[in-house]
Amino acid sequence: MKFAIPLSILPTNELLEITLQAEKCGFDSVATSDHLIHPKNFSVPYPYTEDGKVRWEEGTDWPDPINLFSYLAGATKKINFYTSVYILPARNPLRAAKEISTLANFSNGRFSLGIGMGWMPEEFQVGEQAFRMRGKRADEMIEVMKKLWTGDMHSFDGEFYNYEPLEMLPKPNHKIPILVGGFSKPAIRRAAQHDGWVSDLHSLEELEALIKKIKQERQEKNQTGEYQIIAFSCWDAFSADGFKKMQELGVTTITTYPWMLYGVMNEAPLQDKLDGLKRFSDEIINKF
Known part of the structure; x- marks a missing residue:
């Protein structure tokens, strides 16, 4: 089992210090x-909420x-990165491909692209x-x-995008895994x-049903082939035993705010979060 923050x-x-501590403490x-x-x-x-209100504040x-x-890739050596999720259709595909391939190279293959379709019309308007x-x-x-990432000279004639022969370099030095978010x-x-x-965010029962689908x-x-199932810690199974149940369902990576297991909220001082992160590593990660 792998763990992500x-x-x-x-x-x-706070993001750099949290990432450095995560790498040091064995988070994937x-x-x-x-x-x-x-x-x-x-x-x-x-x-994604019953009342239709977003989960974050203005x-x-x-x-x-x-x-x-x-x-963050320039400050680390082994920790991986993924988007959860990147609103792909709010962007131009050529610009997005260029930025993502550049990151893939700078991170030496440590980036996976998690994509979502988006739900907010306003983001598409500004994009x-x-x-x-x-x-x-x-x-x-x-x-x-994917065609751009080959680095080959090519053209494209699709329903939405068309262009004459071109190449885009540098091409990624590793495959960029594509992950998809959502449950529709x-x-x-x-x-x-x-x-x-x-x-x-799902209950354990909801997660099990989605994984089966x-x-x-x-x-x-x-x-066939290797497949990643990255799941946020279930709200009704937020414990070491709950993490084991998620693993049994086929989850390959659990994403969680580790300090919350010890009652430390995201608004807490940075040092409290770093301490909770280290404790989670000692008590949870080292047992998997």
């Missing part, structure tokens, strides 16, 4: 979410994931991308990016086609 919603000036990776903006008024409800830091991980048909467009974006039917289908799945989808499509 989400950097999302933490103060930006750090993750971050992605939002271009936080509008004063949302035009649609947040789809004024929360949302550093750009690719720039953040490039910075000058269409909100409608974003899922279908994202599928084509992945095709475009299209998200499960998309996740089964790629290299892994990234969960949202992904495994069934992969079996029906004859998908």
